Amino acid sequence: MSLLSYLINGISLGSVYAIIALGYTMVYGIAKMLNFAHGDVIMVGGYVVFVLASGMGLPPILAVLISMVVCTVLGMVIERVAYKPLRMAASPLAVLITAIGVSYLLQNLALLLFGANTKSFTSVVTIPAIVLAEGQLTISGETIVTIIACIVIMVGLTAFIKKTKAGQAMLAVSEDKGAAQLMGINVNGTIALTFAIGSALAAVAGVLLCSTYPSLTPYTGAMPGIKAFVAAVFGGIGSIPGAMIGGILLGIIEILGKAYISSQMADAIVFAVLIVVLLVKPTGILGKEIQEKV
Amino acid sequence: MNKMNKTTKQNMVTYAIVIIAYIIVMLLGVTGHISSLMEGLLVPLCIYVILAVSLNLVVGILGELSLGHAGFMCVGAFAGSFFSMCTKEAMPSGLRFLLALLIGAAVAAVFGILIGIPVLRLRGDYLAIVTLAFGEIIKNLMNVLYIGRDETGFHFSMKDSMALGLSPEGKTIINGPQGITGTPHDASFTIGVVLILLTLFMILNLIHSRDGRAIMAIRDNRIAAESIGINVTKYKLMAFTLSASIAGVAGVLYAHNLSTLTALPKNFGYNMSIMILVFVVLGGIGNIRGSVISAVVLTLLPELLRGLSDYRMLIYAVVLIAMMLFNWSPKAVTFRERYSLKRLLSRKETPDNHAAQ
Numbered sequence: 001m002s003l004l005s006y007l008i009n010g011i012s013l014g015s016v017y018a019i020i021a022l023g024y025t026m027v028y029g030i031a032k033m034l035n036f037a038h039g040d041v042i043m044v045g046g047y048v049v050f051v052l053a054s055g056m057g058l059p060p061i062l063a064v065l066i067s068m069v070v071c072t073v074l075g076m077v078i079e080r081v082a083y084k085p086l087r088m089a090a091s092p093l094a095v096l097i098t099a100i101g102v103s104y105l106l107q108n109l110a111l112l113l114f115g116a117n118t119k120s121f122t123s124v125v126t127i128p129a130i131v132l133a134e135g136q137l138t139i140s141g142e143t144i145v146t147i148i149a150c151i152v153i154m155v156g157l158t159a160f161i162k163k164t165k166a167g168q169a170m171l172a173v174s175e176d177k178g179a180a181q182l183m184g185i186n187v188n189g190t191i192a193l194t195f196a197i198g199s200a201l202a203a204v205a206g207v208l209l210c211s212t213y214p215s216l217t218p219y220t221g222a223m224p225g226i227k228a229f230v231a232a233v234f235g236g237i238g239s240i241p242g243a244m245i246g247g248i249l250l251g252i253i254e255i256l257g258k259a260y261i262s263s264q265m266a267d268a269i270v271f272a273v274l275i276v277v278l279l280v281k282p283t284g285i286l287g288k289e290i291q292e293k294v
Numbered sequence: 295m296n297k298m299n300k301t302t303k304q305n306m307v308t309y310a311i312v313i314i315a316y317i318i319v320m321l322l323g324v325t326g327h328i329s330s331l332m333e334g335l336l337v338p339l340c341i342y343v344i345l346a347v348s349l350n351l352v353v354g355i356l357g358e359l360s361l362g363h364a365g366f367m368c369v370g371a372f373a374g375s376f377f378s379m380c381t382k383e384a385m386p387s388g389l390r391f392l393l394a395l396l397i398g399a400a401v402a403a404v405f406g407i408l409i410g411i412p413v414l415r416l417r418g419d420y421l422a423i424v425t426l427a428f429g430e431i432i433k434n435l436m437n438v439l440y441i442g443r444d445e446t447g448f449h450f451s452m453k454d455s456m457a458l459g460l461s462p463e464g465k466t467i468i469n470g471p472q473g474i475t476g477t478p479h480d481a482s483f484t485i486g487v488v489l490i491l492l493t494l495f496m497i498l499n500l501i502h503s504r505d506g507r508a509i510m511a512i513r514d515n516r517i518a519a520e521s522i523g524i525n526v527t528k529y530k531l532m533a534f535t536l537s538a539s540i541a542g543v544a545g546v547l548y549a550h551n552l553s554t555l556t557a558l559p560k561n562f563g564y565n566m567s568i569m570i571l572v573f574v575v576l577g578g579i580g581n582i583r584g585s586v587i588s589a590v591v592l593t594l595l596p597e598l599l600r601g602l603s604d605y606r607m608l609i610y611a612v613v614l615i616a617m618m619l620f621n622w623s624p625k626a627v628t629f630r631e632r633y634s635l636k637r638l639l640s641r642k643e644t645p646d647n648h649a650a651q
Binding site (some may be wrong): 086089090091093097101105108112230233264265267272274275278 | 353357358359361412413415416419420422423424426427428430431434435437438452564568571575579604605607608610611612614615618619621622623624625626
């Protein structure tokens with residue numbers, strides 16, 4: 001029974017990773033850049049909901065929606081101000097270092113605004129927990145909502161990319177920017193849209209993460225952000241189902257590692273997985289190999 | 295002196311800056327113009343300079359982004375400190391510290407090779423994230439590592455200090471999250487400056503050697519470098535390992551400047567790696583002298599302007615973003631070229647250079 005409950009916790013945590021990883025993988029697929037600030041957008045989403053729901057007493061659903069809007073705008077502003085000018089830069093390191101700077105900026109802004117103290121986040125989920133097998137197995141409301149949200153987002157996003165014009169434009173831009181532009185696709189607009197979607201997802205992930213683990217600090221987003229990138233690499237970067245599989249596997253590995261090996265070593269185990277994956281199959285589980293052209 | 299070529303002259307200027315700064319600090323110290331606060335900053339200053347120079351080798355010369363520098367520093371710090379603790383009674387402090395530095399450098403270099411062989415096959419973004427992961431793994435490992443010693447030899451555990459099973463006379467040397475306590479205070483500003491000079495000597499000579507040019511060729515175009523017969527893996531590994539081992543030396547210096555050595559996120563975490571990166575970026579990626587100057591300025595400035603210390607990290611972040619946008623954005627680059635001082639001046643001298651072009 002304990003194994004089963006660990007597995008469920010793992011899937012729940014993994015679903016959060018998967019939602020974050022979706023944002024990473026979409027942005028990486030299109031802009032070919034590692035958006036280090038993605039994790040900190042999660043933190044911003046968490047704080048917005050905290051201020052609105054706990055501070056101003058707005059209904060949770062409304063708070064989550066506003067948080068998504070705030071994060072969407074934030075994501076687009078970051079892209080416009082910090083990343084777009086460097087898109088054609090000579091060195092690929094330039095935009096990566098800028099992204100680190102943005103991540104750092106968001107953390108320290110939050111530190112100035114809200115202080116270093118841990119804020120206790122009130123869960124926005126009101127669904128009661130399900131008790132199974134005579135009380136031996138409890139599935140919390142947060143877990144149910146997280147898993148459902150993850151599935152809905154995944155299905156929605158796949159449909160969006162397959163069925164809509166904007167989604168097809170995203171695919172085209174991720175394959176070949178130049179050719180896409182020649183076909184009349186607004187490349188800059190598509191990239192901005194990707195950042196917007198990714199950031200909105202980050203807000204959702206932030207709320208779910210803080211509901212399950214109810215402590216909020218300016219550094220809340222950094223570690224899950226990095227782990228979600230690990231998940232994205234694990235599943236094959238650029239692939240939406242890959243991000244999903246990678247996220248859930250990573251969540252399970254982390255929870256099982258915490259339970260059976262060592263709670264202090266859980267992060268180390270997750271990162272060791274990353275190194276092993278990159279060694280054995282650098283393209284990830286569902287990734288495509290792209291040959292470098294001279 | 296006339297025969298000295300331009301590079302040598304430039305290198306000499308860099309060494310001279312360090313030596314003059316050292317003499318000024320020493321003079322100020324003798325005349326009593328240095329507050330105890332500043333005095334406490336001198337060794338950390340040396341550590342940051344060494345770290346910045348060594349990271350610049352990876353970021354600027356090799357053209358890869360390593361976010362695990364704090365990890366190598368951590369490995370070096372623990373290895374050197376462990377050695378010093380074991381030989382505390384057995385050796386005079388000078389020899390012991392020298393050996394500790396060598397051991398710290400060697401252990402960090404071994405880790406550099408271990409992590410470098412697999413990782414350097416990856417491209418930029420992946421390398422950044424894997425080195426970051428490596429730093430976190432090291433920090434985690436150090437927090438669960440227990441090593442003790444009694445008359446039967448060394449005892450090792452990853453659970454707690456009880457699990458070591460030491461005899462009553464035995465002593466725990468590395469005590470998990472409490473780290474190492476009581477490392478001898480061997481580091482001094484003079485040693486720090488000597489190490490800076492040694493680091494500069496090694497890296498500047500490497501850059502201007504045949505190997506250094508091969509490394510820069512890989513940075514500029516890997517495929518072209520490979521096609522003219524440069525062994526990419528070898529040179530990448532060479533730069534990466536050298537950088538790691540120098541970070542290890544900085545770690546040893548760090549460990550011997552404090553009585554307690556713990557692997558906290560504050561000193562060996564991701565933030566530390568980022569701070570060093572800020573030094574490198576502000577000083578100019580690929581510019582070794584710039585790294586030295588920016589590490590000094592960025593460490594001293596927040597201390598001199600005490601009121602700003604809350605905003606220090608915020609300012610670092612803004613500086614990082616602004617520098618990258620200004621230096622690398624294609625628009626900014628053309629703007630700078632058009633309005634650069636040099637060009638404006640030369641235009642005045644030769645008003646018809648427009649027609650000549």
